[in-house]
Amino acid sequence: MSALIIDDIAVSRGAGPVIQGVSFRLEQGRVTALVGPNGAGKTSLLDGISGVAPISAGTIRIDGTPIEKLSRVARAKQGIVHIEQGRAVFPSLTVRENLSLTARTPAEIDAALARFPELEKRIDAPTALLSGGEQQMVVLARAFAARPRFLLIDEMSLGLAPVVFMRLLPIVSEIAEQGVGVLLVEQFTHLALGLAEEALVVASGQVSFQGPAATLREDASLLHRAYLGGAAA
Amino acid sequence: MLQGALAGLAAGGLYAVLAVCLTLMSRLVRVVNFSQAATGMFGGFVAVWLVTETGLPIWLGSVLGVLLAGVLSGVIGWIAATWLSEADTTTRSAMTVGPLLLLISLSFILFGNKPQPFASIISGPAFTVGGVVISQVTLVTVSLAIVVAVAVRILLTRTAIGTRLRALSERPTTAELLGIPSKPLSIAVWVVTGVISAIAIVVVAPTQSNDAISLAMLIVPAAAAALLGGFKRLDLAVVGGLVLGVLSGLVAQIDEVSLIRNFLPFLFIVVLLLWTQRKEVWDAAR
């Protein structure tokens, strides 16, 4: 099992750094919940890892191989798949076409769809016509078909009804069980912590807690302090 | 009257081909390429020079010229993909004004500012309908426009590469995050449209005013035609080009309104824009 090692990275947007001095390890086969208040820099952190935003300091390695200088495309080929906020489907492409972007064979499309029987009857419909939940399923299936080693998921619950979101969450665990390292950014903190083995709290661009998710689940005051970040210290 | 309208059809076919290229570029690589006709013009001039000065056969000279146009277009695309990959359509399009200016001036230096002695690759009448002659050039350009539009449509909807191109055009960042190589693909689009435009220009140039400015400024009627399809629909781009060609053929017949002929593409653009933009649209989604 390999690991994605983030070492002391900084991500800058506009005038100054929004993420600074962040280090952690993402193990394959485990779910890590990344939580923190709005504007703390969670999305920027994911962007830095996947290459959407350049990092201004630090290193990112997979098994000792540095990848921080690689392009997004090259990082994707290294097995990093980043699911962006919102429904990242290609609206005019059908469900099948969306999946064909990452799947190598029709069999792989079928394998990815096996988890989502809801999608089967809509397989040739443009994804723009699907409901929000179905679109998010397409995104998950597409990510799964890409055979990722590490999967970064940004706010999957955004605009989804809780019922739908609850339907999708177990899939994340299943994907992790296949040996994928999952980094899950989620506004519904307790749901994310309930699912994850590891937890990471980011506040004001820095890591304010790092450790087993269970620790935060059990001690609410710890979570509260971590949220206030530098201010409480 | 009919003869005039049909005379305009050859030009209309050329507008249509260029309009299809412009539409393709706008859809796939987010740019209105102002140098679309200029690269074709430059390739065509080089072809003429190769044929007249070095004695190459017409077909070989033309092929080389067309390929050069593709390379030039690819270089501009490489610039756009390297330095302006995150820029908005306006900035990317503004950049192409530079090559337009550069290529026209360079052609003045190399070939002078007179019309070029284009040797006809195709000439003579194709057939006659009801006493009206349809030239081979008309036939070729009009069919080229239709063939290109249909071929592009099939490529985009039926092939794996087409799916990837559409994905890139809809959400470039998401596509890259899935490992779709945006840069080589978008440069390929530039090269291919450059080649297609050059072919159309080389075919039609012998029968048109073919100085550098006239050819490079074909971008204006082409953009007008592409606007009919909103820079999105290929079929309407073809229709727009043909209609515009026929209209200018008609207007050229009537002396009283010949001044209008100059303004025809401009008026076409203005009317279309007024129609398509009649609803208030904002510059950002949020």
Add this chain to the structure above:
Amino acid sequence: MPHADSGLARSRALRFLWPLAVAVVGVVAGYLLSVGLSGYFVFLAVSAVTAAIAILGLGIVTGSAGMIALCQLTFAAVGAWVVSLFNVLEVPGGFVVWLIAGGLAAGVVGILVGLPALRLRGVNLAVVTLGFAAAFDVTLLQIQFPGSKDGIPVLRPEGFSTDRGYFFFSIIVLAVCGLVVFWLQRGRWGSSWKAVAFSERGTASVGQSVQQAKLTAFAVSAALGGISGGLLAGQVQLPFASSFTPLQSLALYVLAVMSGAYLIDMAIFGGILWVLVPELLKRWGVPQDWGFVIFGALGVQALTSGTNLGQGIRNLWWKRADRRAAAAREAAKADAAADRAAVEPPAEASAPPAPPAASASDEPALSVTGLTVQFGALKALDEVSLEVPAGSVMGLIGPNGAGKSTFVDAISGFLPHASGTVRLGGTALGRMSPTKRARLGLRRTFQQDRVPPALTVDAYVRFVARRRVTAEEVAEVLDFFGCPPARTRLAGVDVGTRRLVEVAANVLAKPRVLLLDEPAAGLSHEEHLELGARLREVPARYGMAIVLIEHDLDLVRTVCSTLTVLDFGRVLASGPQDEVLADPAVIKAYMGETEML
């Protein structure tokens, strides 16, 4: 403080006088040149001046207002044509009157070309202007300039009829144009151009008509083009179409972009380049067409790098100034914090448990009934009804994606297909445009950065306020919110601070209702609390109701008297803060999930 006041007055007079002084110095220098230069250079110098005026115009439309205009020399041709016509008709008033008429005519043509382009931006406008340039060029070849067939030369102004005299005259015209542009750029029009270039939404939301901003930019730019052309007609006396080709318009556009022509000095520098490059090439025996090849290549470089000469030089200078200013700000902040810590207890502790609600008899500042917004199959807002009491702060909370920002967009008029009624202090807003709503006293801020970086804090605050405000008022509101001083350039401050300036400016506009969309995102925890404390005071101090979208429940508790909870586009609860927070539905659906947020 009489001493400070007289200092302020002095600096204001200085601000007014220095551009005049620069213009006078320029004219004197021009006179000396007109006497000193050799005849050949005098002729070239006039060409540089006419080009500089045309580029000055391009600077407004492409540089400040961010539109692509590829027909500047067509406007120049219009100016030259009118001057030639008036010359042939011997219109009384002489050259100066003809020149002004030429400028006005070009301005009118500019408006006519610009009118269909009002709703357009960027690329479409480029297509329109290139089409116009191409069409007019061919037409001009056919109709020719009046008097050119009979060889009637354009009469130069009396007293300036020699080449040297005419050069001096052209310098005076340039100085006048430069002054006018300087004052326009400093004024409301200039601010609206820079604002519309950065964000149309941001511009409309402060009550500035986007159309008007674009049209004025286009008209002023075209008028300057016309004056440039008229001047050229007087220079060559028999103008020909070959001086006004589309190719030259393209080159002029590229030159304006690469020199940074929205800066007046750079426009003049661009004019000099316009003449200097071909002249040097000629001396070196290189074909002059290489000049445009060079412009084309440099233009690509400038457009790909997004920089230009003038801005590059200024950035070098400003970097130092910014660093100094930032250091001073930090020091002041630390001082202020120390002061507060010494004299007052922390803001949270002193705050009463719930802020007083406005009396119920008042008419609500904002009342919304049945507001529904549909995006395709998704109902982003579903029959939302609520009231914002006058002089209150209402909190709007709910999970991400609940429709809070959609609510702000719909109320402020950016979603015309929204159904339901919105009343602002009794006036039904119907389908009014965002601009109109803003003028009626409904202001909003954005979650995204919509503060045009090309402005100074002072220019921005005055632009947003849309009323006469004194320097003291500006300084007071900036100080109240802890913003950087008025003369700071917005490009030099971080996004969080920019959004703070946005809030301060909108407060100074004294609307009836101000909608704040997560104003504290990007601020530190302390600044966050600080802003909350300030917002509490705003209704009493500046007289307005505030709707605050905010995630921090602690902050919401201390600042808001009433609360509305949105969930999946529906109002889950609305009313006095304590009631809403005690509502079991709210606790179940929202609080239970995200207590820590």
